[in-house]
Amino acid sequence: MAKENGKQETSQSIKVKITKKSNVQPKKKIGRKECQLVTFDLPYLGFFYNQKLLIYKGNGSDYEETVTKLKEGLSKVLEEFYQLAGILARDDDGVFKIVYDDDMDGVEVLEAIVDHDGKDGDHDGMMVSAEELASKEISFMKDLIPYDGILNLEGLHRPLLAIQLTKLRNGLAMGCAFNHAVLDGTSTWHFMRSWADICCGANTISLAPFLDRTKARSTRVKLTIPEAPPQPESVALQPLREKLFKFSETTIEKIKTALNSGKRDDIPPFSTFQTLSTHIWRAVTAARGLKPEEPTAFAIFVDCRKRVSPSMPESYFGNLIQAVFTGTAAGLVTGNPPEFSASMIQAAIKAHDAAAIEKRNKEFEGNPFIFQYKDAGMNCVAVGSSPRFKVYDVDFGFGKPERVRSGTNNRFDGMVYLYPGKDGGKSIDVEISLEANAMEKLEKDKEFLLDGEVV
The missing domain is CATH 3.30.559.10 (Chloramphenicol acetyltransferase-like domain)
Known part of the structure; x- marks a missing residue:
């Protein structure tokens, strides 16, 4: 072409x-x-x-x-x-x-x-x-x-x-x-x-x-570029589809209320992010049709500005994020009530404190290498961006955006981007990239969509 x-x-x-x-x-x-x-x-x-x-x-x-x-x-x-x-x-x-x-x-x-x-x-x-x-x-x-x-x-x-x-x-x-x-x-x-x-x-x-x-980190890391740097597979070579799912504030509150009603008393309430992440992880795992014993992973790119010691200001310019992982067998995710998966996500986020961040940094500094963008793990759902980012407030003098999207770069099977909904409130837009057959099933999953809209 x-x-x-x-x-x-x-x-x-x-x-x-x-x-x-x-x-x-x-x-x-x-x-x-x-x-x-x-x-x-x-x-x-x-x-x-x-x-x-x-x-x-x-x-x-x-x-x-x-x-x-x-x-x-x-x-x-x-x-x-x-x-x-x-x-x-x-x-x-x-x-x-x-x-x-x-x-x-x-x-x-x-x-x-x-x-x-x-x-x-x-x-x-x-x-x-x-x-x-x-x-x-x-x-x-x-x-x-x-x-x-x-x-x-x-x-x-x-x-x-x-x-x-x-x-x-x-x-x-x-x-x-x-x-x-x-x-x-x-x-x-x-x-x-x-x-x-x-x-x-x-x-x-x-x-x-x-x-x-x-x-935030003063260590000098000597990183060698290989003669042939790792080339991420082109999205065009993968049978992927991308869809935008719009969840209203009412829908999210409905999911959140149901999830928190089933949690144990000794577990803190699940946040909106944990609720929606659980909803997505379970639905994508089901849509993939994985065998009960097959692994599935969930990854979140966590903002560490307030987690490092000493903490960094919100205005810190650079990368101050790390990927946090959890995972289990697919059958446990789909076969258990949603609070099972939500507890795993909640625990992984809570455990990523200053000590965990320091440990991760030292491990990388001891053996630095160049990651590929899709090194998230098998059957992974990875969440990037955040509904906290006020993307619809970016007004250059000719009005708010009609739509804000992520491009085709850095997408792989299971990549998810979250944005606040254009309608405001606590509505959230969910961009998901999936293998074509799994996406077709997800679009028909009434338990996932509820009254959500697919774009």
Whole structure:
């Protein structure tokens, strides 16, 4: 299949045409800055760039004016978040670091239009609307996000952040690709909200990023890059499907009440996250049709900012997450009441305290290696992102997003992303990637869906 501007063209996805490529640097001179990557960052070098897609319905603003405003705001916000305008490097000992200098290219910005059969799509009738895209699967929209299939190790030669702004009939699609070795979800949305605030007229950001990673971990880890770095399998080679399941606040409360009514008195109440995680783990395990004796695992990427000692501020900029695992036989998950699985998840999260984090760090530092993004375990359900991230508050001055999604990178059979629902309250959107047959069963599982909506 042909490629144009580095984008893979398929009949299953919208096509785009890149009309302009530029780079954005911090507005003011900063000079040379270096920041050592620490133990919390290094496991993600073998992952893909972390992709986010925000779809906006315009307020009548001209596309070119909007792009100019976004780039001006980006230049301003990069004065504080200048690390995103740098590149990865290694010192003579093989220790990874972020290097920024004023003469570097900065953030890559791509401007694009929808391309229909080679036509430019300038006419409104040739373009798609924000509402149409908001209801599509991410595989259809993958060309709206840059750096598809690019490993974070490529940050040695590429910008650490790339942004694609695609013109829609009545709005704009903002695709972002962040180098995951540089930041986690908390830092991603801190940056996005700060950028939006600047675009809305703020002179300064409300919360400056805490940039000294060595306060969380000072150990210098010498990491050797193999001659042939591990290449994650392409999602395109796997028979995967991705769906968005929307759970209302009422539905979640119903599940949570039922779960807590069956728990033992000596167990603390199950949280909303533990409740929904249990609901997903049990349903996916059943949909996979596993034999009772087959293993199944559950993984959560836990924010460690308040778990490390001393604790780090919410504004800590970088990765301060670790994967927490639990698992058992599939038959025990599906055959027992839901509080059985919920207790396992609750216990795993509680046990990941400062001592457990320190132990994990020392184990990695004693034998550092590059993970692959799918090293979660057999028959795993892995939860990333968080409904705590206020993704629908990212308003650049033309309204809240119609939809916020994760891209196709870093997806494997059992990967789950959680986002707050657009409707607000305690509603939650659940993105799930599964093998095609299992997904078909999950979509028909009335006990899983309840009154939820599938997009």
